[in-house]
Structures are given as C-alpha cells and as structure tokens.
Amino acid sequence: MKNSLVITNLYVETKDGKKILSGVSLTVKKGEIHAIMGPNGGGKSTLAQALMGHPGYLITNGKIELNGTNITPLTPDKKAKLGLFLGFQYPVEVTGVNFGSFLRMAINENKKSGEKKLSPIAFRNELSESAKELKFRDDITKRSLNEGFSGGEKKKAEILQMVLLHPEFAILDEPDSGLDVDALRYIANTIQNINYKFGLLLITHYQRLLHYIKPDFVHILVKGKIVKSGSAKLAEEVEKSGYEKYASNL
Numbered sequence: 159m160k161n162s163l164v165i166t167n168l169y170v171e172t173k174d175g176k177k178i179l180s181g182v183s184l185t186v187k188k189g190e191i192h193a194i195m196g197p198n199g200g201g202k203s204t205l206a207q208a209l210m211g212h213p214g215y216l217i218t219n220g221k222i223e224l225n226g227t228n229i230t231p232l233t234p235d236k237k238a239k240l241g242l243f244l245g246f247q248y249p250v251e252v253t254g255v256n257f258g259s260f261l262r263m264a265i266n267e268n269k270k271s272g273e274k275k276l277s278p279i280a281f282r283n284e285l286s287e288s289a290k291e292l293k294f295r296d297d298i299t300k301r302s303l304n305e306g307f308s309g310g311e312k313k314k315a316e317i318l319q320m321v322l323l324h325p326e327f328a329i330l331d332e333p334d335s336g337l338d339v340d341a342l343r344y345i346a347n348t349i350q351n352i353n354y355k356f357g358l359l360l361i362t363h364y365q366r367l368l369h370y371i372k373p374d375f376v377h378i379l380v381k382g383k384i385v386k387s388g389s390a391k392l393a394e395e396v397e398k399s400g401y402e403k404y405a406s407n408l
C-alpha cells in the first residue's frame with residue numbers, strides 16, 4: 159500500500175531463541191500518529207528494533223512493508239534510505255564521532271543519487287533552526303555524538319536527527335523518558351512543526367507525552383501482543399486503570 163507502513167503478523171525472537179513478539183499487526187499511514195503503550199518488558203523496544211533491522215532480533219514470521227515494498231529482510235541503512243527512522247530509547251555514546259559531522263554525513267548518505275549533497279555551510283543553516291527550537295546549546299554539534307550529553311540532550315539529539323533526515327515514517331522509542339517538562343514541550347513542538355506528511359509510531363510508557371502530542375490511534379502492547387487498540391481516549395483509560403487488567407487475560 160502506498161504512503162503506509164504495514165506490519166503484518168510479526169513474530170520476533172532473540173538470536174538465542176527467546177520469543178518476544180507473537181503476531182503484531184499494525185498499519186501506519188502518512189499523516190497519522192500511532193502511540194504504542196504498554197508495561198515494561200511488553201516488547202515495545204523489540205518491535206522498534208526489529209522494524210529497523212537490529213541484527214540481534216530475528217523475524218521468524220510476518221512482514222514489514224513500506225510504501226508497498228517488502229523491507230523485512232533489509233539492513234538498517236537500506237531501510238533508512240527508503241525513509242524509515244528510529245529514535246532509540248537508549249542512545250549510545252560514540253566517542254570520536256563529531257555530532258555535527260555525523261548529522262551531515264547521515265543526511266548526505268540518505269540523499270537519492272543525483273540529489274545535491276549538503277556542504278558544511280548549507281548544513282549549518284539547515285541545522286540552526288531545529289537546534290534552536292530544541293533549545294540546544296550552540297556548541298552541541300562540536301561535541302562527540304551523545305558523549306557527555308545529559309539524558310535530555312540525548313533524547314533531543316534523536317529528535318534533531320529525525321527532523322534533519324526527513325523520514326517518511328519514524329519510530330520514536332520513549333522519546334519522553336528522563337525529560338523535564340520544558341524539554342518535553344520542546345520536542346513536542348518540534349515534532350508538531352514538521353511541515354510535511356509523515357507517519358509516526360510513538361512508543362511511550364506514560365501518557366504524559368500524549369498530553370502534548372495527540373495520537374490518532376493508541377495500541378496497548380502486552381507480552382508481545384497488541385491486546386487493545388483505540389483512539390486517544392484509550393491512553394486516558396490506561397492512565398487511570400493501569401496495564402494489569404490487560405495482562406491478566408493472557
């Protein structure tokens with residue numbers, strides 16, 4: 159299907175055979191925000207990593223299609239080129255890799271052949287607006303990727319990457335964890351100011367972020383299965399009643 163990310167009956171296990179996801183199906187269309195909520199250990203991050211192609215997770219059944227192309231077996235770089243983006247729950251520190259150069263190279267690498275690559279100066283212009291919106295300190299791009307970044311800066315850095323890469327579909331894995339309310343507002347604003355249609359899969363443990371970014375659909379993932387889907391109202395319900403009642407039926 160055009161303009162959509164379609165996940166069909168996805169089964170995922172670890173390399174050593176631990177089964178984590180059992181039959182996840184989900185369709186995200188461009189212009190839609192889907193929130194995935196659930197208790198710790200439910201499989202949210204596994205879903206995110208498996209979608210992007212983390213080599214530690216095996217897809218044993220099911221498929222992932224992006225704009226009608228079967229991307230299930232592709233490596234993360236190929237998926238990125240086709241327009242998929244993942245913002246990590248736990249971004250890693252990479253000493254010696256300059257954040258600014260990393261961003262510019264990632265953007266250039268993702269450009270289609272024939273498209274003009276960004277020069278360092280053009281890049282700086284492109285960067286400055288989003289960096290300002292996220293209230294980054296000026297020197298942030300001069301530092302090593304995530305090295306010595308505060309928890310909030312690491313999360314904002316993921317959002318900055320997303321904004322600059324212009325993905326067609328983005329998965330953000332708990333972009334809100336560890337953020338204070340101000341930082342939460344900045345990332346919510348930045349996401350809302352994205353001025354083209356893209357699909358967003360927003361993984362969050364708490365409802366807090368959803369006060370700022372209204373999802374079109376909410377899915378509850380428990381023990382590797384989507385046990386309930388609904389509108390934004392479902393997130394409010396969960397905030398009141400917790401996840402336990404969903405878990406006890408499995």
Ligand SMILES: Nc1ncnc2c1ncn2[C@@H]1O[C@H](COP(=O)(O)OP(=O)(O)O)[C@@H](O)[C@H]1O
Nearest residue numbers: 172176178197198199200201202203204205214
């Ligand atoms: N690489 C791995 N090796 C072994 N177990 C894993 C691995 N990744 C995830 N798990 C297990 O799978 C379950 C789901 O984890 P995860 O996807 O991180 O859940 P969530 O993000 O919803 O908290 C947990 O029980 C976790 O310990």
Ligand SMILES: [Mg+2]
Nearest residue numbers: 202203204247
């Ligand atoms: Mg997680």
